[in-house]
Amino acid sequence: MKAVTRSHYGSPEVLSIKEIDKPSVGDEEILVKVHCTTVNRTDCSNLTGKPYVVRLFTGITGPMKTVPGTDFAGEVVAVGKEVNNFKPGDRVFGFDDNGLSSMAEFMKVSVKKAVRHIPNDISFQDAVASAEGAHYAINFINKVKIRSGEKAMVNGGTGAIGSALIQLLKYNGLKVVATGPADHLEKLNALGAERVIDYKTQDFTQDDEKFDYVFDSVGKSTFGNCKRLLVNDGIYISSELGPYSQNPFLAISTTFSEGKKVRFPLPQNTPESLRIISELLESRNYRPLIDRNYSIEQVKNAFNYVMSGEKIGNIILNIIKTPD
Numbered sequence: 001m002k003a004v005t006r007s008h009y010g011s012p013e014v015l016s017i018k019e020i021d022k023p024s025v026g027d028e029e030i031l032v033k034v035h036c037t038t039v040n041r042t043d044c045s046n047l048t049g050k051p052y053v054v055r056l057f058t059g060i061t062g063p064m065k066t067v068p069g070t071d072f073a074g075e076v077v078a079v080g081k082e083v084n085n086f087k088p089g090d091r092v093f094g095f096d097d098n099g100l101s102s103m104a105e106f107m108k109v110s111v112k113k114a115v116r117h118i119p120n121d122i123s124f125q126d127a128v129a130s131a132e133g134a135h136y137a138i139n140f141i142n143k144v145k146i147r148s149g150e151k152a153m154v155n156g157g158t159g160a161i162g163s164a165l166i167q168l169l170k171y172n173g174l175k176v177v178a179t180g181p182a183d184h185l186e187k188l189n190a191l192g193a194e195r196v197i198d199y200k201t202q203d204f205t206q207d208d209e210k211f212d213y214v215f216d217s218v219g220k221s222t223f224g225n226c227k228r229l230l231v232n233d234g235i236y237i238s239s240e241l242g243p244y245s246q247n248p249f250l251a252i253s254t255t256f257s258e259g260k261k262v263r264f265p266l267p268q269n270t271p272e273s274l275r276i277i278s279e280l281l282e283s284r285n286y287r288p289l290i291d292r293n294y295s296i297e298q299v300k301n302a303f304n305y306v307m308s309g310e311k312i313g314n315i316i317l318n319i320i321k322t323p324d
């Protein structure tokens with residue numbers, strides 16, 4: 001079968017497309033004919049092995065999985081003998097931040113992992129684009145107790161995480177103000193932001209409004225700079241560790257003090273994230289933001305674009321050629 005492969009950590013230049021053996025399924029696994037994956041920021045970390053902490057999960061000296069890919073949407077073609085909740089022909093999608101080797105024509109996955117049926121009438125592309133960013137967005141929200149009527153500032157609303165976060169907050173009845181690049185501000189309104197800020201011409205940390213939450217989904221701010229935006233018991237969450245890796249420490253220290261707090265969005269329980277997002281897709285209360293589609297042959301270009309930091313929402317890598 002055709003697959004994207006690499007033998008060591010590095011830039012997209014380490015990637016090549018090769019013919020490799022099709023995987024065989026174990027008793028609790030399914031074999032999936034992959035229609036598409038995304039190229040996302042988790043794939044970029046798994047490709048480069050940076051930040052170095054990711055190597056604890058992906059391989060210290062080199063990648064344990066030679067085929068990259070963390071998410072997939074496709075069709076079940078075979079099931080192990082212990083599997084009774086999936087059958088050949090089922091449309092499925094899934095995500096695992098440690099890697100699923102999904103940038104290939106076929107992949108296997110344990111049914112104990114985050115894998116679900118794609119809701120009826122949802123395309124393979126929409127399903128796969130609803131996994132990675134939405135999982136991290138859910139892991140911002142589940143670190144706090146959001147209530148309808150509260151106010152949230154989302155920095156980086158055009159990212160995969162930010163575009164999911166705006167929709168999830170709006171769905172839960174919060175008022176959202178979001179930042180993004182000037183060319184795409186109308187997309188933020190369409191996702192549910194009541195007010196938008198062009199991050200290149202306006203410093204969102206100087207905004208006059210006060211918020212219950214500041215969610216920095218592109219990790220470009222600090223708690224110190226955002227404090228003035230928060231109400232007295234407001235909470236700050238960032239997707240990054242902070243310039244001095246301070247955010248996990250602030251999350252601990254502010255737990256024991258009065259006033260404004262930091263939470264660290266350690267991602268967990270991927271199956272639960274997939275359950276939540278499946279239900280929202282099914283009830284048409286969630287629609288992923290998709291930027292570009294690439295073919296498997298264009299995988300290096302896709303990674304380079306994602307690494308540029310300029311993508312809007314999600315980038316699809318089509319393994320099966322889509323009709324023009």
Ligand SMILES: NC(=O)c1ccc[n+]([C@@H]2O[C@H](COP(=O)([O-])OP(=O)(O)OC[C@H]3O[C@@H](n4cnc5c(N)ncnc54)[C@H](OP(=O)(O)O)[C@@H]3O)[C@@H](O)[C@H]2O)c1
Binds near residue numbers: 240313
């Ligand atoms: N280590 C990991 O495994 C991992 C996994 C997932 C996410 N993350 C982190 O989570 C963050 C978000 O990832 P993502 O995939 O959601 O983001 P993303 O899709 O790469 O975000 C890109 C978008 O954010 C906008 N942007 C860039 N800087 C901004 C700023 N200062 N203010 C407002 N908008 C800005 C960009 O606009 P322009 O077009 O103007 O550039 C672009 O529209 C990143 O920091 C990423 O490193 C890390």
